[in-house]
Amino acid sequence: MKRHFYAFAAIFIFFASAFTVFQSVDWKIADSYSIKFDGGDPSGEFKGLKGSISFDPNNLKASRFDVSIEVATINTGNGMKNTHAKSEKWLDAEKYPLISFTSKEITKVASGYEAKGTLNMHGVQKDITLPFTFDKDIFTGSISVNRMDYNINTAEPNHGAQIMKVDIQVPVTK
């Protein structure tokens, strides 16, 4: 019995150790992040980035992004445009206060990495692929978002840009 106990203990420790290897690295979002969007008119940035980032280049299976930004923090550099952007007609910050992205899978590609996941904006969930790089503790990525896909002011398709290029730069610390 005693001999079996040590064998079970050894097996348990082996598997427990294996789980520690599979654990990814958790990162904290540094304050100097930037999430800028550019559609010509309008262009600007968001603040209020929160969430959890678990990422290990050597263990992408355990890596995961679950982040959100506050719609009310939008800044186009113009007070009137900010008010319009937050209004019911556009992003409706009161009803949909957050834009969130949750990854399902992160894979390595030639240019860096790709995070496949769900972008939740304006009450619409859509699967997207976010290409990004990770260098010197900085995540850098860029995607294009079509506001029409998220039912944002679909009544006026030609009022302002439809497609926004979103540039994301998130420095992180351990």
Added chain:
Amino acid sequence: MFKKDFTHGIIAGILASIAGIIYSHVYLFANEADFSKIVNLFSIIGANMAACILIAFLHTAFVKWIRKNTEIFFNLTLSVLSFALIVIPVSITLPLNIEFPELFPGLVIPMLFYPSIAWFVINPIFSNQ
């Protein structure tokens, strides 16, 4: 003729600058906003002096070209121009590193009227000369 308008403009510019500096300090203190990269001591003085010199040129031109009811047309034009300038702070896009752009029009719009107000305030002194 322009010498009198020029003096009028310089004094109006100084008064408008003083009013602008006081107002900006009170406004920025009350709202805890910082627009010092755009609206600061030098920009306020520069803008008000330039505006009042332009008003002086405008007045000289009115006196020269409009013989009848000169002051009425001049005052009307100056008032309309001051109102029209409101479109600038409302439509301007500030650099993204400046927080609370919503507060910017509230700072600048009243100041747009200071040059014309200052001109009108001291106008009786110069019109009686």
